[in-house]
Amino acid sequence: MGCLGDGRFAVEIRNGVSNGCGEVEDAVKVLLEGLGEDVNREGLRKTPLRVAKALREGTRGYRQKVKDIVQGALFPEAGLDNRVGHAGGAGGLVIVRDLDLFSYCESCLLPFPVKCHVGYVPSGERVVGLSKLSRVADVFAKRLQEPQRLADEVCSALHRGIKPAGVAIILQCTHIHFPDIEPVFLDSNHQGWVKILVSSGSGVFENKNADVWDDFFGLLKFRGINMDKIHLRGSSDPCWCPSQSSLSAKVSSKIGPVNPVMVTAVASIIESLGEDPLRKELIGTPSRFVKWLMNFQNSNFDMKLNGFLCDGIDSLNANEEVNVNQKITSELNIPFWSQCEHHLLPFHGVVHIGYLMSDGFNPMGKLLLQSIVHFYGFKLQVQERLTRQIAETIAPLLGGDVIVVVEASHTCMISRGIEKFGSSTATIAVLGHFSTNPTARASFLESIPRPTSSGEQ
Amino acid sequence: MGCLGDGRFAVEIRNGVSNGCGEVEDAVKVLLEGLGEDVNREGLRKTPLRVAKALREGTRGYRQKVKDIVQGALFPEAGLDNRVGHAGGAGGLVIVRDLDLFSYCESCLLPFPVKCHVGYVPSGERVVGLSKLSRVADVFAKRLQEPQRLADEVCSALHRGIKPAGVAIILQCTHIHFPDIEPVFLDSNHQGWVKILVSSGSGVFENKNADVWDDFFGLLKFRGINMDKIHLRGSSDPCWCPSQSSLSAKVSSKIGPVNPVMVTAVASIIESLGEDPLRKELIGTPSRFVKWLMNFQNSNFDMKLNGFLCDGIDSLNANEEVNVNQKITSELNIPFWSQCEHHLLPFHGVVHIGYLMSDGFNPMGKLLLQSIVHFYGFKLQVQERLTRQIAETIAPLLGGDVIVVVEASHTCMISRGIEKFGSSTATIAVLGHFSTNPTARASFLESIPRPTSSGEQ
Incomplete structure (x- = not known):
């Protein structure tokens, strides 16, 4: 939200029917109803x-230019006087890394994180304020x-704005996988990301083989970005969005035809x-977004799940004295996807x-635990409720502890507004x-291994 | 700047004499003049x-409440029904890490980065929207x-706002060292940070030995935060700000008496x-800030430095054919401090x-290279100019290449407004x-080792 408080912004939105916010609220109500939700439920009332x-x-x-x-952010910086070569100020490469x-x-309306690296070679004895990049x-x-x-739009806008010798852009983009793609669940690294790397260059960077690109990659390298290991995306590559992969199209047919009102x-x-x-x-985007959303529709599968669970193991009395021979058994890093009911935005993790089991044996099997996790994930959720629901469901099956x-x-x-990337x-x-x-x-918390990667590139 | 464009905000500021912005601009002009700068120089004109x-x-x-x-961001979440114990929703710990x-x-007016970890135990069957933390x-x-x-203020504000069973706060704070503390330059890790860790707890977290703190640390641990290794700050510890250390007070006397107008x-x-x-x-803060600032005063030491440099090595002609036996010699990771002339805020790095030298020997010595780096750092600067000035100064002394x-x-x-933390x-x-x-x-860029730490905790 930047410097606008919530309250003030809400007023702006409320008065802002003409700028389309009222329409968005109405549309979100239609989507919630299409998911089988009660739009007046307390958790959802302000969701639109x-x-x-x-x-x-x-x-x-x-709305920005x-x-x-x-x-007003171009500053005079003389280049090297009477010398051959390039130096910072005019001639030398300037890069800002890890933005x-x-x-x-645009293909599915889901947000995707971008790590952006920007470089330019000043000319005309002018440099730009770094934050402007x-x-x-x-x-x-x-x-x-x-x-x-x-990448192309940022590149050409900076080129027009700064009028430098050239601009280089490298973007590392990651897109959440769609949850209906089965192999994702079987990925032992449970990262669940499509990752691509794109570049764009103008002026001295227009030629992809220009030496100045080597300088740029040389300066990126010691931030852990190694160009050799990454395939640069070509213009003929298919759309990167998982919603457009053939696998996704095939599997998502499970969801059935999309609701035209949504x-x-x-x-x-x-x-x-x-x-x-x-x-x-954008033509197929609305139906692709609705398909994504329908993964999280409200369902009355509880009966079905309960039926299964009743066939499970007799639960121990939770207050029964714990046998000292029982040891902690665990299933770690089970991936899940869910959709935040406050913002209709995905959250995902493990x-x-x-x-406690005396023989260290999981009587349910990992697959059933995974199914329960996925069952509670694929709804409009909040993380606190998801955690409780999983605990309540598995407790009777696993002895109560x-x-x-x-x-x-x-x-x-x-x-x-808050953009807390690492949180x-x-x-x-x-x-x-x-x-x-x-x-x-x-003892259990100790046993959880530290993640080897945050899922980012 | 959040959602306000620069232009709109500038208007707000211009009209905002009553809210003290005009005063700040006038005060900044006084500071720039005190540094010996021309406030009408193009790079400084808009600095105030x-x-x-x-x-x-x-x-x-x-200005926020x-x-x-x-x-409006408290949501009903039932706890576990008819069970002993704690679970997400009501009773279970909720933490948000790495904000x-x-x-x-307040001691020196310099900004310091904070990594904030917030936890709370919900009660009254209410959870708060995560972003509110x-x-x-x-x-x-x-x-x-x-x-x-x-830490204390965040803790008690969340406690009042959410009315939970308890709130826990852990802050990892880092403060830039003051450049006039000599040992910093001799630190081979050139990190130059004062790091402290503070905590605050309310309700069930009020007792520092409560089990719930172990849960909190257990959940932090696998984000790489190990409590055992970090000394928790006590209330009787001296002020953490380097401006108040006795060493700093002693060394900064080099700068001379502070200008009362500043x-x-x-x-x-x-x-x-x-x-x-x-x-x-806050009583000593203005003079401490002025002392910091005076490290970066405009000086006419160029003559002095030039005098030294003329006694240096005869420069080679840069266009002279390079001897194939010459090899690249390097001095890496020389730390520097500087002050951004556009914002009067520090920037620092290496x-x-x-x-090229045929015998791989540095005729200047590392110490002189360091002095040149520090000399150009301790001014109101931009990084592009700093880079060029160092290159221009050392080239004649090191053979031109x-x-x-x-x-x-x-x-x-x-x-x-932009808050690009990792950049x-x-x-x-x-x-x-x-x-x-x-x-x-x-070949030179290859030789630069990847940083082992970004200087953060």
Whole structure:
């Protein structure tokens, strides 16, 4: 939200029917109803307003002009006097690395994080204020985008604004996998990301084989970015968005035909941003977004699951004295996807489950634990409730002494005003022995390995 | 700047004499003059406005209310039914880790980065929207602060706002060293940070030995935060700010008596924020800030340095054919401090210098290279100019074939609206053989080791 408080912004939104916010709220209500939700439920009542605010903030790039940003931030810096060569100021390469941005995928409307590296070679004895490189990149990120176009637009806008010898852009983009793609669940690294790297260059960077690109990569290398290992995306490559992969199309047929009222609602949201829903790249977007959303529809599968669970293992009495021979058994890093009911934005991460068993044997099998995690993930959720529901469901099946830890990254923590990129949320639920024995809890928490990678490139 | 464009905000500032922005601009002009600068120089002309904007944005916490943030973001979540124990929703611990914030040190007015970890145990079957934990922490960070008070204020504000069973706060704060402390330059890790860790707890977290703290640390541990290794700050510890260390006081006497007009100007800035310059912790702040600033005063030492340099080695002709036996010799990771002339905020990092020498021997000695780096650092600067000046100065002394790479973190990239925490800037200047031979450049860039730590905890 930057410097606007929530309250003030809400007023702006409320009065802002003419700028499309009222339309967005109405459209979000249609989507919630299409998911089988009660729009008056307390957790959802303000969701339409929150979604409208987040979307307006997240696409503010449509209402910003690069000229206003760069103007007045060009400073005179003499180059090297009477010498051959290039040096900082005029001639030398200037790069800003590791700018964290996020953008919205034009193919499916989900936000995707971008690590942006910007370089330029000054000319005309002018340099630009460093923060402007970030601000200009942000203007184009905060629109419906595709990685290569985003790189190209930032590149040419900076070239026009700064008039340097050349501009180079490298973007590392990551897109959440779609949850209906089965292999993702079988990925032992449970990263669940599509990653691509795109570049764009102008002026002296126009030729991809120019020496100045080697300098640029040389300076990126010691930030852990090694060009040799990464395949640069070509213009003929298919769309990167998992919603367009053939596998996704095949599997998502499970969801059934999309509701045309919901599709129309999403099209009206796109239109309210000032975009043309009939632009080639956007034509299928509303139905792809609705397909994604329908993974999280409200369902009455509880009966079905309960039926299964009743066939399970007889539960121990949680208050029964714990046998000293029982040891903590665990299933760690079970991946999950869910959708935040406050913002209609994905959150995803891993679940760690621990329980006491005398023989260290999981009577349920990992697959059933995974199914329960996925069952509770695929709804409009909040992480706290998800944690509790998993604990309550598995406790009777695993002897009553269970600990559940959920670790998640919330898109709503990065793709709105607060943009806390590195943050992650952990919740814990404990039952039986774990609720009364801090040593057992500590022992389980100790056993969780530190993540080897945050899922980023 | 959040959602306000530069232009709109500037208008607000221009009209905003009543809210103290005009005063800040006038005070900054006094400071620039006190540094011996020409306030009409192109790079400085808008510095007073930029400083006023950055400061207003960076201390917006004085104008925000926690009640407005939390209100409407408390959601009903039932706890476990009919069970002993704690689970997510009501009873289970909820933590948000790795929130990047920054604050202003009340002792010296420099911004300092904060990694904030927030936890709470819900009660009354209510949970709070996760982003509110970040927003509330930010309200108190964006004021003049001391780490322990910041932790305490965030803790008690969240406790009042959420009414949970308890709130826990852990802050990892880092403060830039003051450049006049000699040992910093001799630190081979050239990190130059004072690091402390503070905690605050309410309710069930009030007792530092409560089991729930173990759960909290257990969940932090696998983010790489190990409590065992870190000394928790006690209330009787001396002020953490390096400006108050006895060493700093002793060494800074080199700078001479502080200019009372500048001190008054800084006091007026503090007052314009709505703070009381006579508050105990703030009494010495204006003179400490002026002392810091005077490290970067404009000086005419060039003559002196040039005199020294003329006694140096005869320079080779840069166009002379390079002897194939010459090899690249380098001095890597020379630390530097500087002050951004656009925002009066520190930037700091390392300089890497490479040159061609037939015997691989540095005729200048590392100490002289360091002195030159420090000489050009201790001014109001921009990184591009710093890079060029170092290259131009050392080239005649090192045979004419030099490459200079400067890597820096700019406080102005994190402590204003853009808040790009992980970003870093690299600039490069090349002369002689390095300007014409990409292989020599690549070979030097290859030799720079990847940083083992970004200087954060």
